[in-house]
Amino acid sequence: MAVADNLFILCFLIIISCVNIPLAEAKIRRYKWEVKYEYKSPDCVKKLVITINGRTPGPTIVAEQNDTIIVELKNRLLTENVAIHWHGIRQIGTPWFDGTEGVTQCPILPGETFTYEFVVDRPGTYLYHAHYGMQREAGLYGSIRVSSKEPEPFAYDYDKSIILNDWYHKSTYEQAAGLSSVPFQWVGEPQSLLLNGKGRFNCSLLTTPSTNVASVCNATNPECSPYTLIVIPWKNLPGHNMTVVEADGHYVEPFVVQNLFIYSGETYSVLIKTDQDPSRNYWATTNVVSRNATTPPGLAIINYYPNHFRRSPPTNPPPGPLWNDIAPRYNQSQAIKARKGFIVPPAPTADRMIVFLNTQNTVNGQYRWSVNNVSFNLPHTPYLIALKDNLLHAFDQTPPPNGYDFKNYNIYNVATNTNATTSSGIYRLQFNSTVDIILQNANTMTVNNTETHPWHLHGHDFWVLGYGEGKFDMYNDPKKFNLINPIMKNTVPVHQYGWTAFRFQADNPGAWAFHCHIESHFYMGMGVVFAEGIERLGELPSAIKGCVRR
Amino acid sequence: MAVADNLFILCFLIIISCVNIPLAEAKIRRYKWEVKYEYKSPDCVKKLVITINGRTPGPTIVAEQNDTIIVELKNRLLTENVAIHWHGIRQIGTPWFDGTEGVTQCPILPGETFTYEFVVDRPGTYLYHAHYGMQREAGLYGSIRVSSKEPEPFAYDYDKSIILNDWYHKSTYEQAAGLSSVPFQWVGEPQSLLLNGKGRFNCSLLTTPSTNVASVCNATNPECSPYTLIVIPWKNLPGHNMTVVEADGHYVEPFVVQNLFIYSGETYSVLIKTDQDPSRNYWATTNVVSRNATTPPGLAIINYYPNHFRRSPPTNPPPGPLWNDIAPRYNQSQAIKARKGFIVPPAPTADRMIVFLNTQNTVNGQYRWSVNNVSFNLPHTPYLIALKDNLLHAFDQTPPPNGYDFKNYNIYNVATNTNATTSSGIYRLQFNSTVDIILQNANTMTVNNTETHPWHLHGHDFWVLGYGEGKFDMYNDPKKFNLINPIMKNTVPVHQYGWTAFRFQADNPGAWAFHCHIESHFYMGMGVVFAEGIERLGELPSAIKGCVRR
Incomplete structure (x- = not known):
């Protein structure tokens, strides 16, 4: 069974990243985004979040290598500015569209429309997220998937993507005010780990009384039903060990893991074989490592079609690796090498x-x-x-x-x-x-x-x-x-x-x-x-x- | 006993408004303000508020007629802009410093310093507050007191000012998101009425469970001890009927009230005689009228020196007027006339x-x-x-x-x-x-x-x-x-x-x-x-x- 171990947040795990449909030439892909505050319940707890076109995570950008992405972003945040970073896109020739407030651009004011325009020059799995203050924590993030024009060096039947995110119940303002306070107030461990924007907080843990009617926990809210990854059994592909084949937009010499350690800002593509007992569903879980966190695992269901997609797997979710066992994390870091045939050699010495x-x-x-x-x-x-x-x-x-x-x-x-x-x-x-x-x-x-x-x-x-x-x-x-x-x-x-x-x-x-x-x-x-x-x-x-x- | 009846919010009641110290010429009064988010407990409930130099309400601007006020405002709100309106100051010759976002200026960006500069050309009681989105509700407001160069047409020994404000536990973002939602979510009645930034919420009313540790109610927090107005008994002045003498910066033909109806944005000066039993303290209360609100009265203590200023008055706070009795409100509106000798006649006809x-x-x-x-x-x-x-x-x-x-x-x-x-x-x-x-x-x-x-x-x-x-x-x-x-x-x-x-x-x-x-x-x-x-x-x-x- 595949276990994705999320160290902190906003990591990106793509179950096969790249679609192989060769196209004649680069396209222009236009998006119109409205960014605003809305109440959502990603982990069953109602909270004000920043949405793009009503959604968090925002819409996935799906493109082909060398396409031009145009995002017209309208800021509807009332009094708050915004800026969005296209994480993993190098912005060659367009450094002013990197979206990093204070580094590459002034923030976008409420009422303003700002147009990002850049080329996705390399296939791979990327993400986007706010890069201003602590707005990313408010839910302003999403996925970018760029497919290759060339055949890929591995085969698969279909692909799915999962984006992981830490989730806090405090507002970003409260978090930031605490971090700047004397005495210091740490944001603490996340309340939930989200898979594709869905988590499940245990409502009985809400103990501090509040006048805030917004802090309502409703376990039956469909917004927080677990993410379900539907697979077809015995197809010649996804299997419950994961074969890592891509990282941050580069092919990896394949290696097999049971647990994949993903750190905030990283992206991976893995192959999975759906070769397990097809009469049941399975858990996919994500845990915090490196800190002794109280955060419960994030859970998704791998649904073996035609089982009902809401049917709970009959076994407990697999435990994550020990939070303080550092050796497997070093091992994974050291195991990742460029794939033969796709090696770009570095300069032999540094200046x-x-x-x-x-x-x-x-x-x-x-x-x-x-x-x-x-x-x-x-x-x-x-x-x-x-x-x-x-x-x-x-x-x-x-x-x-x-x-x-x-x-x-x-x-x-x-x-x-x-x-x-x-x-x-x-x-x-x-x-x-x-x-x-x-x-x-x-x-x-x-x-x-x-x-x-x-x-x-x-x-x-x-x-x-x-x-x-x-x-x-x-x-x-x-x-x-x-x-x-x-x-x-x-x-x-x-x-x-x-x-x-x-x-x-x-x-x-x-x-x-x-x-x-x-x-x-x-x-x-x-x-x-x-x-x-x-x-x-x-x-x-x-x-x-x-x-x-x- | 004086009862101030607050209809909605941010009203201003000055117990004698104007200090009479004639000065030779107009001064320049400089203020440096830092605006940021901080945790405060104005009504014993901990909440993120917008402060000026660490305070809400912000510092009082005290000036003399014809002085020039210079406020260097540094925005430290992280991702949020700001603009401040000087309510009651006509900004003759400086319409660009009226502070009304979208009308007279662009908002001030985080990290930016904006300098307001204007003349207070008329004595009276005024206020200032955010005029952008719903930031005023976050606590960004304060008082302006402009004294006269001429003798005033009434006598008093000393003066005090009280600023009234409705207080909500929801953040301004939550309020605004609800107001823009379909279905509509009304902000509801305020949780507290603040007098000079102090209220007292009944902590046992916090019933909705929350993960938000910020929503902590602590009745012993000194931040929410009641505002105390210290008076000296039997001085020839403040008395517990109120004689209204000024409104919005204009002298009023004096009239006596037990309850003063103040509407959001209004300012009044009243004379009070401290002619009651000097062996005890008294309540001053403020209530909501016009809506059948659940909000408890706002309370301050009129402390008859040398009684201890925290000593509770031995009687119950006086009840407010009936919320739905409209006649006394019309009566008060119609009772207010310009003071003889200070009448500025209007044009006889309108264009x-x-x-x-x-x-x-x-x-x-x-x-x-x-x-x-x-x-x-x-x-x-x-x-x-x-x-x-x-x-x-x-x-x-x-x-x-x-x-x-x-x-x-x-x-x-x-x-x-x-x-x-x-x-x-x-x-x-x-x-x-x-x-x-x-x-x-x-x-x-x-x-x-x-x-x-x-x-x-x-x-x-x-x-x-x-x-x-x-x-x-x-x-x-x-x-x-x-x-x-x-x-x-x-x-x-x-x-x-x-x-x-x-x-x-x-x-x-x-x-x-x-x-x-x-x-x-x-x-x-x-x-x-x-x-x-x-x-x-x-x-x-x-x-x-x-x-x-x-």
């Missing part, structure tokens, strides 16, 4: 290496996350505009540090001095240079505590060169880098007390966020910005400049 | 009369409020900018109607056809013309139901010419207009099944909202906009134009 120490800190009494002891603050004027139009006052001109005190810092201890500074400074990269990034994890401000952080790079894919436990050894560890068949990705975890190394080519003119994909961590400063080749860009669209005052 | 029928309607299944069957929609581009820069596409160019079907419409019945239309059209007034407005109330969409609406005019004061019951008689009622000593106001109620007539001079170049001051009613379309003398305005400040795209 620059930057080490990012991941720490939890305090700044003026507030809890923050930092890299190299600098906690990131987004400026009001987006970097892309500030850089192109030479608005040097718009952000701190001092670049943040390239590393930390490798020699003396003990990654297994709480830092001697947990104070950090904040900055809006950025890393300026030589255009087309090769850059190595080492993510170095460390202890948090709690003794014997460290967290997994999934880091997402905008505007690029990178080669994953290696993972390790402990402190990265600048001399010996690079010798072990995989330069033969590294997988390319846009999101990668750094494991607890471990390091992760990757390489990328700074060949996409623009300003690009690189940050922990846990929304609350980025909100608390866990991110940086890279800029490269700005001088190669033509004039920026005026539509992205709405917040810039001269 | 134009506009009748506004107030009705409840449906538009595409949504519940709405309308005037003359047109429900108001704010455009994205503020009128002031659209008119000055001749952006004719920015709003409907058809002016809304000057009246309704006087002959056939039965104001005591539900309308035969409750459908209305929406429009962003406006009333263009001849500069310096004299305009009469007749507010005509009517039945709602419920049989035998009508509501009181307090209408607020921006940018002007008006002469209140008369009130009446039933349908306004175009031929006979104008003969009864008070042209001798009408009070000037900026907010006036139209009573149930009644009419209210006023006159104003269209002598303030700009675009000015005129609307029901119940925030949810304006949100649902109960408003219009007047424009006059736009051609006389110089260039508009670019800071107000942030949302305008060319």
Whole structure:
């Protein structure tokens, strides 16, 4: 039985990702989206959520390689702005449509219509989500599926997609206010794990009395009936071990898992064979790992046609892996290689290496996350505009540090001095240079505590060169880098007390966020910005400049 | 014992309004405000509220006549814009700083600092509050007190101010989402009535279970200890009948009341004598009238020094007037006249009369409020900018109607056809013309139901010419207009099944909202906009134009 293990959130699991219908030429695919607040009950608890055309998750964008996607987004949020990021789409030639508020565009005002237009140049499974404040948590996310023009290197009969998401009952405002408070109020564990926007909260757990009639839990609400994946038994395909064949838009040398570890911002395609007893249905489950969470598993039903799709499987849902067993997570990370025949070799050496120490800190009494002891603050004027139009006052001109005190810092201890500074400074990269990034994890401000952080790079894919436990050894560890068949990705975890190394080519003119994909961590400063080749860009669209005052 | 009866909300009762310290010349008074979300417990229930410099209500602006107020407002609301209206300040020469989103300015973006600068040209009691979406309900409001340079026509020893506010436990987003829903979800009655930001909710009434730990009720939280007005007994002043001496910044021919009816957006100054038994404290209470509300009275303590200020009065709070007894409310409206020696006579005749029928309607299944069957929609581009820069596409160019079907419409019945239309059209007034407005109330969409609406005019004061019951008689009622000593106001109620007539001079170049001051009613379309003398305005400040795209 397939078990998808969701570390944190907004991960994307596609049960066979790519449809193979060759078409003569690229198409233009137009979408009109209205974004607004509506009451929904994704896990049976009624809550105000942000919908796209009345739905959360929003409509799936389905396209073919090289198609142009045009999304006309109308903001109907009353007093709240919005921006949407197309996660995994590199935006080559259109860096202003990356949708990252404060980095590539001003936010879209209430009443305004903003048109995103970009090419999906590579087949694969991607996602989109709000990239402003903590709006993603409010339900503003969805899937992008880009099919290939070429035959795929594996066969299947049909495909389904599942998008995973953590779900909180507090509003994003309440979450953000708590994170900024002194004393700090953590958002806590999610109340539910959603599969394709559906979960099931145990209504009897609602204990705090409230005057808020909106907080009603109704277990019979059809909005929270479990997601059902209907399969036809004995077809020559999906089976309950999963064969991983794609990740973040790149073919993977196939490998078989029972549990797939997915980190927030990652996407995978797996093959499943429907070769089990066809007289019953099966559970698919998703669990939290890496933290000792109280969140119950997210459940979907794999429905063996013609059994009734609501018929409960006769066995208990399979247990997830142990939350604190780190070895299988390292093993999976290290098992993923580029598929033979589809290997894109990295440059053999890097022009620059930057080490990012991941720490939890305090700044003026507030809890923050930092890299190299600098906690990131987004400026009001987006970097892309500030850089192109030479608005040097718009952000701190001092670049943040390239590393930390490798020699003396003990990654297994709480830092001697947990104070950090904040900055809006950025890393300026030589255009087309090769850059190595080492993510170095460390202890948090709690003794014997460290967290997994999934880091997402905008505007690029990178080669994953290696993972390790402990402190990265600048001399010996690079010798072990995989330069033969590294997988390319846009999101990668750094494991607890471990390091992760990757390489990328700074060949996409623009300003690009690189940050922990846990929304609350980025909100608390866990991110940086890279800029490269700005001088190669033509004039920026005026539509992205709405917040810039001269 | 003084009883303040609050009809709906955000009313302002000043126990003596004006301090008499003559100063040589006008001053500049600078304020730096940070607007953000914080958890507060104004009525003992913890809720996310919008604060100014950590407070709700925000800081009181205290100034002298002809001072210049400069408020540097920094928006720290994360993803939400803001705009603040200076209620009762006419903004002569500065119509762009009226703070009305969609009418006089674009909203202020998160991270942005916007500077309001205006002259308080007239002594009196005013208020300020958000004028964007339903942000006022989130706690964004406060007081403005402008003292006179001239001696006042009454004596007192000292002064205190009280600002009244309705308080809801639902967030403004939840309220607005309900109001826009099909089926309609009314915001309901307020959970508490606040006096100077303090109320006291009965925690045992929290019955709906919730996962939301924020909805915690703590009756011992000092934030919700009752407001205490400390008085010194037997001083020659405050007494427990109230002598009304000022309203909306104009001296009133003094009259004595036990209960003062205050409608949302109104301000009053009253004299009170502390001539009661000095060995005890007293209750001051505020109640809802006009609707059969379940909201408990708002309570403050009048503390007779040196009794302990927390000592509970030994008697029960006085009961409010009957919610459905309309006669005393008409009586009070009709009792208010301009004070002898301070009468500003109105023009003897009007150049134009506009009748506004107030009705409840449906538009595409949504519940709405309308005037003359047109429900108001704010455009994205503020009128002031659209008119000055001749952006004719920015709003409907058809002016809304000057009246309704006087002959056939039965104001005591539900309308035969409750459908209305929406429009962003406006009333263009001849500069310096004299305009009469007749507010005509009517039945709602419920049989035998009508509501009181307090209408607020921006940018002007008006002469209140008369009130009446039933349908306004175009031929006979104008003969009864008070042209001798009408009070000037900026907010006036139209009573149930009644009419209210006023006159104003269209002598303030700009675009000015005129609307029901119940925030949810304006949100649902109960408003219009007047424009006059736009051609006389110089260039508009670019800071107000942030949302305008060319």
